[in-house]
Amino acid sequence: MEQRRDTFIDNASAALKNLKQAERRDIIASFAPQIRAAAIDSFEGFGDLRSHVKKIRQHSLDNLDYYLSQFEKEAVHNGNQVHFARDGEELNSVVLDICQQHDARRVAKGKSIVTEETGLNSFLQSAGLSVMETDVGEYIVQQAGEKPSHIVTPVLHKSADEIRELFQEKHDLGPRDLHNTSDLVVEACNVLREHFLQAEVGIIGANALIAENGYCMLVTNEGNGDLCANLPKVLIVCTTIDRVLPRAEDATAMSRLLARSATGQPQSCYTSFYSGPRREGELDGPLETHFVLLDNERSNTLASNYREILECIRCGACLNHCPIYTSVGGHAYDSVYPGPMGSVLTPLLTSLEQSHLLPNACTSCGLCEEVCPADIPLPDLLRDLRHDESTKKLSAPRWRYGLKLHSWLARHPSTYQALTAISIGILYRLGRKRGGFSKLPFGSGWTSQREFPAPQEGTFMKLYKAEIKQNNGR
Amino acid sequence: MNEQYHDHSHPAQRMRVSLFVTCLADLFRPSVAFASIKLLEQADCEVTVPLQQTCCGQPAYSSGDYDATVPLAQQVIGLLEAADYVVVPSGSCAGMICHHYPKILQGEWRDRALKLAAKTFELTAFLNDIAHIEPQHKKPSSTLSVTYHDSCAGLREMHIKEQPRQLLRQLCGIEVNELEKSEVCCGFGGTFCAKMPEISGKMVNDKLDNALATGAKVLTGGDLGCLLNIAGRAQRQGEEIEVRHIAELLSGDLDTPPIGEGP
Incomplete structure (x- = not known):
């Protein structure tokens, strides 16, 4: 396959702005699953x-x-x-x-x-x-x-x-x-x-x-x-x-x-x-x-943990049902093989270095696997590719270290609960009037599209432990 | 009694349930966990909440960091495996425990994961299918117009579809006003929504449009991730639809403001 650069996010952004094509994609996203379902139900x-x-x-x-x-x-x-x-x-x-x-x-x-x-x-x-x-x-x-x-x-x-x-x-x-x-x-x-x-x-x-x-x-x-x-x-x-x-x-x-x-x-x-x-x-x-x-690369794929992708029969059902494919269209993937099957195949046929964003174009919603006539566990294969991405340190460092830090904290419940109680307390006080935030430091991905809902007063663990204390004191 | 456990009721022969609160409910919406406890007690269960719980490990797992996930999975198994039943007010965290822990663990840990998976349930599935919760009052009826968002993991990993609808009917007298394309993802996807925000924004907008088209006053669902996403989008767009977790509706706790709304 030709050399490629991973430009998925930029391509997707451009595709989303093309409203005429977006309208066509929306129609297809409704129509294609209907005709498939009718054929399979009968x-x-x-x-x-x-x-x-x-x-x-x-x-x-x-x-x-x-x-x-x-x-x-x-x-x-x-x-x-x-x-x-x-x-x-x-x-x-x-x-x-x-x-x-x-x-x-x-x-x-x-x-x-x-x-x-x-x-x-x-x-x-x-x-x-x-x-x-x-x-x-x-x-x-x-x-x-x-x-x-x-x-x-x-x-x-x-x-x-x-x-x-x-x-x-x-x-x-x-x-x-x-x-x-x-x-x-x-x-x-x-x-x-x-x-x-x-x-x-x-x-x-x-x-x-x-x-x-x-x-x-x-x-x-x-x-x-x-x-x-x-x-x-x-x-x-x-x-x-x-x-x-x-x-x-x-x-x-x-x-x-x-x-x-x-x-x-x-x-x-x-x-x-x-x-x-x-x-x-x-x-x-x-x-x-x-x-x-x-x-x-098929022989190499056969010998790898991704061999199930070779069972694909090229029906396109995973494309037609994928909410990401139908949102951005095939060209955004910049590969002969777009959509879920393509997001598995493209990195295997080229290299993960050139294509590591594609396995991230997935919410693990599972619809592709549900409709796949070859019964390929596409979300698992995509996650395994993200595992390779993480192991090869191809993902953005702020995500890698951020998740490592989160996991470390989650393994230390006392520290985790103390820290979350403090941060949630601050967020609650800042956000309680409006109910949410339009902007947050480190949260621009979320807030670029939606408000960040403010938490309730205090974490569950803090409130619950206080309740236990009160009950025991009685 | 283990000192870490807080016993909510005493009689023997009740089903002993450990509640896995989930990190999102712990941090953003404690009312979901309190409502879950209330519902489980209403269903005659003895509820314990292991106090050392934090997160099921899904953020690291979904991002492919299996090394960071394994010790968390082991921690959760250790905390929950003594219970008769484990109940989780989230389809995706329940799916993580039931389907993904056995995938990343090996040997003895895998066996323990499978044993835990066999007794772990999403909240509405447990209340409806296992505990057979009864309404507190005879013949409830409600004029509240409610639509339900099927979360992907709940739907496809835990097979949650009829249970929340049945419970809303039975406990609250609410018939769900179904939204179109209810089985399509809302665009949350854990870190996906922050890694690919524009695509996620398009998806959540579609979901919100379909919800608004029903004319429902309340959107509910079983997964806080989706609900935070949809509520956040509704507020950004200035749409007046209340977003609440199903546990809050079922327990009748409507005094707390809906997700993302001020008092």
Whole structure:
């Protein structure tokens, strides 16, 4: 992943001031949980399926070496070429080599978060290739020169009006005004169709690699994955090593959780399985197919205390339900992976030094864990990352020492109670008239947003001990 | 009797309850702890308050300082484990004891943590599910319009949802006027609210808007952290909604000014 600087708080501040986008985020924060809840409430077996898939994912990761070898063997048997890439640079070079071997000039891409992770588009473009995103959302983001703000719905941050303005600027529309939202979709489809037909190489991602038959599974709602996979003469599937599952039925079990959790659909519009190149006598399909399987810190994560994050199925439910993600939007995270899953993954893929604020973007409210179809204890993983942050002394010293002091005092009850009785007494006298404080030394974080409520007269312990004394004296 | 313990009642066979006051109630809202004692006694419990208690360790724990948390967790276990039941007027401190102590402790301490967890309850869950508190007067009725804020830890770690509503109905004759998105965090999050104040401010504003939309006169809840946050925001915005802990409402203690308001 590209080098990054931890600018979360500044980005979030800017995002909160963009009221138009904030309004859109509020709508989505209401809408997305509703459609998910409706889909899951009407599907009785969700809980059981979740436990079932969790076991499979754990088993696959426990035996990742075995299933990856099996997948490789089967995929090669089907006529594919399988490449392993240690990091993003390696993946990008492998893909460029393949393109250059075929003298390709044009690449059509289906939605692939992994190639966003590796920065493949800019790499290929700097080598002179034209790369066209074909998922409508990704296409819009690409045309706008932006990055996706969500792992499932990349253009969540843009309104129809903004997209219309973008097309008016970038497309030769003639007299068409793209009045209706559906006009926008048709416009994008027409532009994209040409690219599908012209591209020499198609690149897609994969939601699962199936070890038993060497196939991969891809779910989309637009069918663009199928066009990328079948029209160009060369197909490259880019995904990560942790996507492997033992059997085809495991992949379909997962897809039933995925669509409901992501978009509230029982199944995505397209669930496609790709086996390999066109066989003799077949009329269509690519002539050559490649799998490029990226590690980029997954092996290290597998060996760490954070391995459960590898069970993520990329549904985006934790984003849609996280009150912090829905408050500030995906761009604030400055990572391909925003929201709770991203706040775990980004520090692991880059470094905690570059990303230690992200695990702090969490109130431990637990909603992400509750809705996660992979049952990942996201709040625990985020807290463990804050533990690493604290151990590595990356957090602000005033917090670290402040909390150490508090804990020390709390372990010395007599001192604690004497000191708190004095400070609370002072606060009470200063604040009793108004009931609260607008400003407090060392409390600007709190008072920048809210009053600091004044305490009642005396700590409980002081009052209670006085009561005991009085009773005993009686 | 242990000299550190103050006995509130004598008869045998009563449920022996240790109250864990919580640091926020100790420092900012003693009325919550006194109301809790009153309610527990009303439910025929023998209440003791271990006098050496301070804080459950959640601030350090949430910030990832596990080393500082472990001795505090051990201190709390040592203070409370002799009781038959431990009651906590806070979902998040109860969650800390029940779910997080066993995670950070090992060996014998973990076993002791699990034993303590099994007998530790959030106040409304204990009153409703274990002690089966009865109303003092027949058929209470109230015209007070009240909305309830589900704290995240109470809701998701301690499964507190129906209990406070049931108790408000049964003890006070109050039907909760539900606020929209009642299960979404208020933006408190311990140190989060001070580390990322702007985001927290947006979240608490949303919560306050939803509370005000109910038209309720009082907002109540089981966690002082959330209540201090929401009350502070209401006062900053000049909104007239009273914020009180559920223990105060249930015990009928409405003479003390609401959180953050002058006399």
